[in-house]
Amino acid sequence: MILIDGKKAAADLREELKKEVLSLKDKFNKVPGLTVILIGDLAPSQIYVRNKEKSATEVGLKSEVIRYSDSVEESEVLKKIDELNNDDSVSGILVQLPLPKHIDKQKVIEAIMPEKDVDGFHPMNVGNLSSGYESSIPCTPLGCYLLIKKIEPNLNGKKAVIVGRSNLNGKPMTQLLLKENCTVTITHSKTNDLKGECLKGDIIVAAVGIPELVKGDWVKKDAIVIDVGINKTENGLVGDVAFDEVSKVAKALTPVPGGVGPMTIACLLKNTIECFKRANK
Numbered sequence: 001m002i003l004i005d006g007k008k009a010a011a012d013l014r015e016e017l018k019k020e021v022l023s024l025k026d027k028f029n030k031v032p033g034l035t036v037i038l039i040g041d042l043a044p045s046q047i048y049v050r051n052k053e054k055s056a057t058e059v060g061l062k063s064e065v066i067r068y069s070d071s072v073e074e075s076e077v078l079k080k081i082d083e084l085n086n087d088d089s090v091s092g093i094l095v096q097l098p099l100p101k102h103i104d105k106q107k108v109i110e111a112i113m114p115e116k117d118v119d120g121f122h123p124m125n126v127g128n129l130s131s132g133y134e135s136s137i138p139c140t141p142l143g144c145y146l147l148i149k150k151i152e153p154n155l156n157g158k159k160a161v162i163v164g165r166s167n168l169n170g171k172p173m174t175q176l177l178l179k180e181n182c183t184v185t186i187t188h189s190k191t192n193d194l195k196g197e198c199l200k201g202d203i204i205v206a207a208v209g210i211p212e213l214v215k216g217d218w219v220k221k222d223a224i225v226i227d228v229g230i231n232k233t234e235n236g237l238v239g240d241v242a243f244d245e246v247s248k249v250a251k252a253l254t255p256v257p258g259g260v261g262p263m264t265i266a267c268l269l270k271n272t273i274e275c276f277k278r279a280n281k
């Protein structure tokens with residue numbers, strides 16, 4: 001079984017991006033800039049943002065974090081986004097989720113101009129992705145896609161089963177695999193016979209949030225299995241896939257941690273660079 005090393009894949013991608021930033025700097029005499037807005041002091045958000053900032057600086061991007069207390073007015077955040085939309089030194093804007101309850105998440109997402117929406121959450125980018133046009137692609141599914149392509153460059157006609165239909169993961173994952181000519185089934189909490197559906201998959205992507213939901217006897221021999229889940233349990237962090245059982249049947253499997261997670265941030269940097277390139281065509 002191939003243990004898909006997300007840490008190594010992310011480090012390789014960062015190395016590529018670092019070179020690309022250098023050549024962009026040569027060509028345009030400026031570097032792509034990523035601005036993250038962080039509201040409140042939730043510990044996981046603080047950690048994510050710190051990691052994003054560190055990785056962005058490492059590949060040579062201009063990186064900025066704007067922090068607000070969780071009592072900040074929605075209007076102040078929207079005003080700041082408008083300012084960043086009009087700032088040429090900012091290529092990508094990301095507002096770290098979740099937001100405090102008094103701030104309308106959708107309003108914030110839609111305030112970021114699609115050309116700077118490095119998360120790929122703006123409805124314009126969602127629509128472009130599903131129509132097969134150029135767009136920012138949500139970072140986690142993009143990371144999964146790149147890992148799958150490393151194992152199987154030609155996905156023509158493969159049967160892919162996505163478990164979970166979130167806007168963040170399941171739905172964009174479906175679009176990416178459709179574009180690669182996979183036959184895609186998207187399953188969710190109301191799916192009848194989830195095990196039967198999973199068993200048909202040459203590729204399974206699990207993005208649910210239920211510890212070890214996908215069992216060994218749900219997986220076809222030699223399937224590629226990507227585990228997006230991050231679940232805190234008494235036994236530490238586990239994914240949505242029962243790792244020990246599934247590793248006995250799958251051709252390739254991502255571990256948790258160390259699989260999809262590291263690719264997410266690397267893909268955020270990639271998206272920032274793509275936004276810069278589109279803006280400076």
Ligand code: NAD
Binds near residue numbers: 168207228264
């Ligand atoms: P979500 O809660 O938005 O969506 C979960 C989906 O799972 C829903 O579509 C729901 O229909 C489906 N579902 C729920 N119960 C089910 C069941 N019994 N059978 C089949 N489907 C079921 O979750 P999300 O934001 O997509 O996140 C999913 C998991 O991925 C979480 O564990 C989250 O922490 C993790 N995650 C990881 C990364 C990363 O970088 N590795 C990034 C984002 C999310």
